[in-house]
Amino acid sequence: MQAPPVAMATAGLGKVRRRRRRPRLGVGPAERWARPGAWPPEAPGPPAVRDSWLAPRGGFGVLASSLGRSPDGGSCCGCWFWRQWKQLSRLQRNVILLLLAFLALCGLLSFVSLAEEWKALEGRSSEELNVRPANPPILPAPRKAEAKPETLPGGPPQRPQRHFRRGPPKLQMRAPESDAKDRGQDAAAPGAGAGGAGWEGAAQRTSWRGAATEPEQGTRDPLRKAEGTPKPSPQAARIPQDPAQQNERQQAVVEAFRHAWAGYHKFAWGHDELKPVSRSFAEWFGLGLTLIDSLDTMWILGLKKEFAEAREWVSEKLWFQKNVDVNLFESTIRILGGLLSAFHLSGDDLFLEKAEDFGNRLMPAFQTPSKIPYSDVNIGTGVAHPPRWTSDSTVAEVTSIQLEFRELSRLTGNKKFQEAVEQVARHVHSLSGKKDGLVPMFINTNSGLFTHLGVFTLGARADSYYEYLLKQWIQGGKTETQLRDDYLEAVEGIRRHLLGRSEPRKLTFVGELAHGHFSAKMDHLVCFLPGTLALGAHHGLPADHMELARALMDTCYQMNRQMETGLSPEIAHFNLYSQKAAKDVQVKPADRHNLLRPETVESLFYLYRFTGERKYQDWGWEILQSFNAYTRVPSGGYSSIGNVQDARNPQPRDKMESFFLGETLKYLYLLFSDDPDLLSLDAYVFNTEAHPLPIWAPA
Numbered sequence: 001m002q003a004p005p006v007a008m009a010t011a012g013l014g015k016v017r018r019r020r021r022r023p024r025l026g027v028g029p030a031e032r033w034a035r036p037g038a039w040p041p042e043a044p045g046p047p048a049v050r051d052s053w054l055a056p057r058g059g060f061g062v063l064a065s066s067l068g069r070s071p072d073g074g075s076c077c078g079c080w081f082w083r084q085w086k087q088l089s090r091l092q093r094n095v096i097l098l099l100l101a102f103l104a105l106c107g108l109l110s111f112v113s114l115a116e117e118w119k120a121l122e123g124r125s126s127e128e129l130n131v132r133p134a135n136p137p138i139l140p141a142p143r144k145a146e147a148k149p150e151t152l153p154g155g156p157p158q159r160p161q162r163h164f165r166r167g168p169p170k171l172q173m174r175a176p177e178s179d180a181k182d183r184g185q186d187a188a189a190p191g192a193g194a195g196g197a198g199w200e201g202a203a204q205r206t207s208w209r210g211a212a213t214e215p216e217q218g219t220r221d222p223l224r225k226a227e228g229t230p231k232p233s234p235q236a237a238r239i240p241q242d243p244a245q246q247n248e249r250q251q252a253v254v255e256a257f258r259h260a261w262a263g264y265h266k267f268a269w270g271h272d273e274l275k276p277v278s279r280s281f282a283e284w285f286g287l288g289l290t291l292i293d294s295l296d297t298m299w300i301l302g303l304k305k306e307f308a309e310a311r312e313w314v315s316e317k318l319w320f321q322k323n324v325d326v327n328l329f330e331s332t333i334r335i336l337g338g339l340l341s342a343f344h345l346s347g348d349d350l351f352l353e354k355a356e357d358f359g360n361r362l363m364p365a366f367q368t369p370s371k372i373p374y375s376d377v378n379i380g381t382g383v384a385h386p387p388r389w390t391s392d393s394t395v396a397e398v399t400s401i402q403l404e405f406r407e408l409s410r411l412t413g414n415k416k417f418q419e420a421v422e423q424v425a426r427h428v429h430s431l432s433g434k435k436d437g438l439v440p441m442f443i444n445t446n447s448g449l450f451t452h453l454g455v456f457t458l459g460a461r462a463d464s465y466y467e468y469l470l471k472q473w474i475q476g477g478k479t480e481t482q483l484r485d486d487y488l489e490a491v492e493g494i495r496r497h498l499l500g501r502s503e504p505r506k507l508t509f510v511g512e513l514a515h516g517h518f519s520a521k522m523d524h525l526v527c528f529l530p531g532t533l534a535l536g537a538h539h540g541l542p543a544d545h546m547e548l549a550r551a552l553m554d555t556c557y558q559m560n561r562q563m564e565t566g567l568s569p570e571i572a573h574f575n576l577y578s579q580k581a582a583k584d585v586q587v588k589p590a591d592r593h594n595l596l597r598p599e600t601v602e603s604l605f606y607l608y609r610f611t612g613e614r615k616y617q618d619w620g621w622e623i624l625q626s627f628n629a630y631t632r633v634p635s636g637g638y639s640s641i642g643n644v645q646d647a648r649n650p651q652p653r654d655k656m657e658s659f660f661l662g663e664t665l666k667y668l669y670l671l672f673s674d675d676p677d678l679l680s681l682d683a684y685v686f687n688t689e690a691h692p693l694p695i696w697a698p699a
């Protein structure tokens with residue numbers, strides 16, 4: 001970022017030098033240069049001096065060495081400097097001023113960066129003095145883990161380390177239609193390496209602002225040390241795999257899945273994401289993200305052949321010894337969650353072995369001064385780090401990995417996964433800076449304190465914090481009351497500070513609060529909330545949560561319904577004023593896109609399960625038809641779109657997110673089912689990427 005201005009300035013001086021010489025050689029009229037402040041050929045100044053500082057070898061060093069005495073040996077250096085300055089052309093002066101401004105800017109930036117570090121350190125000491133976690137551990141040990149004295153996570157924070165790649169660099173590569181399939185991750189196989197350092201070369205790669213740990217040896221052993229053989233969920237047997245049992249709407253979902261999968265299979269096999277329009281693929285982590293995210297959906301939809309082929313790829317091509325940065329949250333909910341869920345549904349040990357290997361590689365992220373994990377970790381080198389521009393992590397990210405790590409501990413008998421994430425949960429529970437249970441969006445990995453205080457949202461960066469409070473409580477058999485209480489307090493905080501009503505339909509929406517200022521803005525992401533509220537009510541929380549769930553469900557439906565394509569924008573703004581013909585849901589040009597997100601249909605699934613009201617199925621059916629009408633790409637796959645308000649040209653954006661298969665189509669399929677035992681919500685809890693994990697039986 002900073003190099004170009006220097007290069008430009010240098011290039012500029014070169015040009016000046018060439019242009020100055022022309023009139024002196026008599027090329028072109030001398031008058032061209034005879035302007036105030038320019039350098040006329042007849043100017044009395046000393047050409048030798050002028051040439052010397054413009055000459056490449058002398059440059060600014062020569063100018064600097066001339067300072068302190070005038071050319072005629074006099075002592076008035078200020079006068080001499082001023083004369084020299086006056087003799088420069090405007091261009092030359094500008095170049096010099098630009099350079100000086102650039103140097104000043106560099107100085108300023110360095111100062112700001114140092115100041116930030118000082119502030120973080122100060123914050124840390126004040127936390128150590130004043131804001132100690134108030135509570136003892138709030139969560140029980142995993143049922144299978146007691147007898148296993150595994151090393152706990154943590155240890156002293158590492159010296160700042162360097163990371164080599166920052167994610168997600170969405171590289172696009174075109175897949176030859178014929179053989180894209182087999183390239184997968186061959187290069188990442190053990191010992192081979194496309195940049196993969198493997199464990200051996202890993203430990204020394206260190207420097208700026210990250211944590212590195214010695215890679216753990218024998219990452220697959222702990223599984224064998226678990227008490228007894230880990231058991232997949234017994235509920236798996238209840239999933240019907242016979243297509244004959246599927247109703248018409250479920251069959252339509254299966255057809256949509258097959259179409260999406262066909263595109264992925266043809267153009268992106270083994271890669272992270274399909275780019276359906278360009279018939280190519282994009283890499284994020286280089287770990288076959290869509291394939292892993294889709295495993296349990298295929299199982300649930302009864303797509304045995306497709307599941308078997310994907311399983312084969314996991315067995316043969318999925319290796320984690322790669323020098324690649326992954327985002328801790330995204331890879332936990334999609335990859336770890338996907339593998340654990342595939343294990344539970346299929347009973348196939350392969351998925352648990354892969355999950356444990358991957359979980360081990362994520363652990364360095366927790367080695368920070370505060371134990372609040374860094375956002376990114378290199379799964380090959382064990383180097384973890386925050387984003388380049390900050391040492392903050394996102395609150396939703398560090399508090400929405402608990403279901404997966406806890407389940408991994410339960411299955412493997414290795415406590416360290418659970419301990420690491422529960423330490424984070426306890427710490428966040430104890431922090432000040434909340435407002436009636438609502439949390440800010442950022443937390444600093446050095447100080448462990450919330451940052452950017454005073455801004456509250458249920459959308460991006462905070463959303464799944466609330467979801468995981470409830471779901472951890474359910475997962476643990478409803479024994480961890482602190483989680484439930486934090487959740488209840490947060491729902492009251494939402495009621496008190498974030499609810500609004502639109503005009504003319506009086507839709508209830510969840511807005512945002514920034515330093516006391518209410519904004520009628522709601523991300524589509526917030527549409528997870530009706531489902532979560534309904535789930536809580538089903539598990540015995542106050543009945544009025546269900547009423548709020550119903551009201552918000554109507555709103556989320558309208559966010560889809562009021563658009564020309566029938567698909568919600570990424571962000572909606574709600575009209576607060578009574579005006580004739582005004583719509584409740586308004587959209588700004590920058591927010592008109594739709595990424596095939598699941599939240600509306602996710603909540604429809606919960607609402608239908610708990611109420612049995614057909615309208616929720618009908619609303620989901622409308623949305624599936626809209627996806628088919630406006631996002632389906634004929635050659636295979638579905639694409640996110642750029643404008644939900646333009647049914648003629650919805651502007652395909654050439655990207656099929658993995659959650660379309662992992663979540664959106666799965667929730668639609670479950671919504672259309674009339675069998676409450678198909679992944680019963682009394683036996684399973686879905687992680688935030690729709691991967692079902694078993695509810696732990698009461699001890």
Ligand code: DMJ
Binds near residue numbers: 597598663
């Ligand atoms: C998914 O990865 C998860 O649902 C996450 O919680 C939010 N973002 C996407 C879907 O919108």
